[in-house]
Amino acid sequence: MSIFVLGIDLGKNVCSLVGLNEAGAVVLRRRLRRDAVTEFVGSLPACIVAMEACCGAHYLGRVLGSAGHKIRLMSPEYVRPYVKANKNDDRDAEAIAEAATRPTMRFVPVKSEAQSDIQALHRARSRLVAERTALINHLRALLLERGIVAAQGRKRLEAQLEVFADEDDPRLSSRMRLLVEDLRAEWRSLDRRIAAFDKEFVAMARENEATRRLSTVPGIGVINATALVAAVGDARSFGRGRDLAAWLGLTPRQATTGGKPRLLGISKRGNRYLRANLIHGARAVLPRIMAQDTSLGRWVRGLLERSHKNVVVVALAAKLARIVWAVLRKERGFDPTIAAA
Template sequence: MSIVTLGVDLGKTVCSLVGLDAAGKVAMRKRLRRAGLVAFVLNLDRCVVAMEACCGAHHLGRVFDGAGFDVRLMSPEYVKPYVKAHKNDDRDAEAIAEAATRPTMRFVRIKTQEQSDVQSLHRARSRLVSERTALINNLRSLLLERGITVAQGRKKLEAELIVFADEEHPDISPRIRGLIEDMRAQWRSLDARIAAFDKEFMTMAQEDVAAQRLMSIPGIGAINATAFVAAVGNAEAFRRGRDLAAWLGLTPRQASTGGRQKLLGISKRGNRYLRSTLIHGARAVLHRLINEPSQLGAWLRDLSARAHKNVVVVALAAKLARTIWALLRKEQGYQRVLAA
């Protein structure tokens, strides 16, 4: 049995394997429990091992790559067109193997253990921020049900809650006051935990040369810098800066036909966390950049004169993504270019 390409459909407990020979015909079908997958694959002759880039794929990719296999990870959406009718695990594995043989297929780079660790920290921080946002929204609805409206902004709500803690309010019962105090304690705990992550990311950025280069870009702080270094490394997987912006979903969708180009809104594909943090950074720095006597400032002023502010923010985020690619590939810091 000569296997040239092995497609692996990863499951939580059971994995499906399909091996293709040199002619592309199915030479093996097998199901294994995940615990025995590594031992089985390592006993095979060295071949292409293809998997979808899902949970656990990067760990297995590092193991198989270290053993001399040609590991190819792919986005699930690129594998889907190769799945035949009546989808099941065996056909998923076959589709993965077939997709890996295509010369135009785009593959995902295997992340190092350090990159995976940093990304896990970012996911943990993002989860805490989401919990804090949900808690704040719950507090606002709790007050609104009692006829109390608070202006937008976390600081304003926090100040209003301090007043409720110091003074009696006729519309708030003692039990609800106790509930609000309990939620305030949760809020303070979440703030402390998020601040601890922020401090850790700042320390990481100060110790990483690539992250320091990215932090020289306006609108890029420690969180953005460490997240991008963990996600794309030195950005060698992208041929140009626009490819990175497209991977982040910051380029327009197309609905072109018959030679007519029709551009829509941004695609919002790819890494949602990176895209959102990049847009937040662009929004925070827009007011300062738009008044600078630089080429970037002139470009922003011209764009602001004919587009909505939100469009300008997203366009600036796409520009920052291209700049990030250039700095990672050329290994140099950001240099502001003055307007002519």
């Protein structure tokens, strides 16, 4: 039995394995518990091991890669067209193996343990930020039900709540005042936990050369720099800057019929967290770039003359993604004097 490519459909407890020979014929079908996959595949001669880039795939890819196998991870949406007839785990594994043999298939690089750790920290911080936002919205709704319109902005609301804590307001009952104080304590706890993550990201950015170079790009701060390095790595998996922007969902969708292309809104594909952070960074740095007499500044001013500000912000985010690719690939900091518009 000679296996050329082994497709693994990862499950929480049980995984399906299908092996193909060089002619594409199925020579192996096996179902194993997840903890037995490493031992079984490790005992096989070196071959291509293909998996969907889902939870646990990067860890398994690192383990099996160290055993001499060639790892190929793919986006699940690229595997779906190869599933035959009714979907089941065995056919999914066969589809994964078949998709991995296609010469035009796009593969996902296996992330290192350090990259996975940084991504886990970013997900934890993002969850805390979402919890804080939900808590603040809950506080606003609670006050509005008592006829109190909270000030816009997180800092203003925090100051307004401090006044309620010091002064008796007839619109709030004693029980509601206790509830507000309890929510304020939870808010302060979330602030401390988020600040601890931010401090850790700052330390990481100082120690890593790639993040230091990315920090020279306008709109790319510590959060963006560490998240990009964790998700993108050295950017060698992208042939050009536009590919990275497209992977982040910052390029327009295209609908072509009868030879007439029509550009729609951005695709919003890929990593939502990175895309949102790049757009926030572009929005924050837009006024400063507009005031600069550089090719990027002139490009932004020309775009503002014919497009809405929100459109310009997204276009600038896509431009920043291309600059990020160039900085990572060329391994040098951002130079606004030579940045191409």
